[in-house]
Amino acid sequence: MKTSTRHRLLQKAAACRRTALKCRGDGDAKGAAVAYRKQGRLLKACSEAGLAAEAYRRAVALDPSDALAQCGLGQVLAAMNRHEEAKARLEQAAVLAPENPRIRFLYDSVRGGSPPRAPRHYVANLFDRYAEHFESHLAELGYSLPKAFGRRIGRLSRKTGGFCRGIDLGCGTGLIGRWIRPSVNRLDGVDLSPKMIEIAASAGVYDKLALADIHDYCRSCSIKYDLFVAADVLIYIGDLDEMFEGVKSCSRQGGVFVFSVEERGNAGYTLQPSARYAHSRRYVCSRIKKHGMRLIGGSQVRIRREKDRWAHGRLYEAAL
Numbered sequence: 001m002k003t004s005t006r007h008r009l010l011q012k013a014a015a016c017r018r019t020a021l022k023c024r025g026d027g028d029a030k031g032a033a034v035a036y037r038k039q040g041r042l043l044k045a046c047s048e049a050g051l052a053a054e055a056y057r058r059a060v061a062l063d064p065s066d067a068l069a070q071c072g073l074g075q076v077l078a079a080m081n082r083h084e085e086a087k088a089r090l091e092q093a094a095v096l097a098p099e100n101p102r103i104r105f106l107y108d109s110v111r112g113g114s115p116p117r118a119p120r121h122y123v124a125n126l127f128d129r130y131a132e133h134f135e136s137h138l139a140e141l142g143y144s145l146p147k148a149f150g151r152r153i154g155r156l157s158r159k160t161g162g163f164c165r166g167i168d169l170g171c172g173t174g175l176i177g178r179w180i181r182p183s184v185n186r187l188d189g190v191d192l193s194p195k196m197i198e199i200a201a202s203a204g205v206y207d208k209l210a211l212a213d214i215h216d217y218c219r220s221c222s223i224k225y226d227l228f229v230a231a232d233v234l235i236y237i238g239d240l241d242e243m244f245e246g247v248k249s250c251s252r253q254g255g256v257f258v259f260s261v262e263e264r265g266n267a268g269y270t271l272q273p274s275a276r277y278a279h280s281r282r283y284v285c286s287r288i289k290k291h292g293m294r295l296i297g298g299s300q301v302r303i304r305r306e307k308d309r310w311a312h313g314r315l316y317e318a319a320l
């Protein structure tokens with residue numbers, strides 16, 4: 001996050017705290033709880049987990065029925081690896097707001113639930129909020145996939161004589177697009193987040209951009225692609241059947257699908273306490289086979305730093 005953005009968010013957080021204190025002075029406990037909750041959210045965005053937890057704790061002490069504050073507290077506790085406390089808070093939030101799919105999903109992430117995918121609104125919202133500092137934050141985390149995808153797809157393109165038309169599934173701000181653009185004549189992108197798409201449009205590397213869910217896009221697409229890319233996107237999709245069906249339905253014969261996953265376990269997929277999915281190698285290979293594709297390449301990759309360690313994953317190349 002840029003220093004100026006961080007400074008702005010911290011100033012806003014301080015203003016929320018002042019509002020909370022004023023509300024308390026006026027005897028308005030609910031108003032104070034809302035202000036502390038907002039302070040917590042801003043501090044969380046600045047990766048100040050400890051301070052955010054403190055603000056959220058104040059909010060829930062003043063209004064224990066505030067599901068969003070309970071949820072925010074659960075999220076920062078999970079980020080601090082305090083899983084039992086996080087689970088209790090998120091359970092409480094899920095009881096208070098049983099119809100809220102985002103809260104249900106976050107609760108599943110700490111209790112070992114396995115919903116098939118992250119809710120669309122949750123993803124769109126998460127990345128709309130993140131869009132402005134997405135690229136600078138990923139640079140700080142040593143995000144390695146743009147270069148890795150660029151190299152792979154460059155090599156595949158030289159081998160096959162070049163790709164005609166590619167689609168970047170979950171294109172985000174266009175980080176991957178910039179690296180793969182030289183390998184494909186025409187490049188489209190699709191993403192759920194309006195703010196990410198807006199930045200991707202300004203990158204000027206895509207011929208066409210669509211604001212849509214990947215599955216819906218592929219299902220209703222009349223274009224035939226010979227290159228599909230999904231970089232750091234399947235961390236929001238557990239069950240990969242629909243994804244492979246979609247890719248297959250709009251692929252030319254011989255089309256290539258290059259994608260990454262976080263890797264974990266020996267079977268199936270796991271929703272991790274980070275609220276991101278990891279897929280076992282066995283599961284991914286079985287899906288590739290099930291959907292009539294061939295594995296043509298792949299290797300382990302260090303995706304990005306996560307606290308004090310690397311998030312490990314695997315890059316796959318599959319062909320129809």
Ligand SMILES: C[S@@+](CC[C@H](N)C(=O)[O-])C[C@H]1O[C@@H](n2cnc3c(N)ncnc32)[C@H](O)[C@@H]1O
Pocket residue numbers: 123124127145146169170171172173174175176190191192193196212213214215230231232233236237
């Ligand atoms: C971690 S970012 C990666 C962005 C880009 N691929 C990159 O590597 O820089 C994940 C992106 O996938 C998008 N996304 C996640 N699930 C999606 C879905 N089901 N349909 C469309 N976009 C999705 C998010 O909105 C977000 O922009």
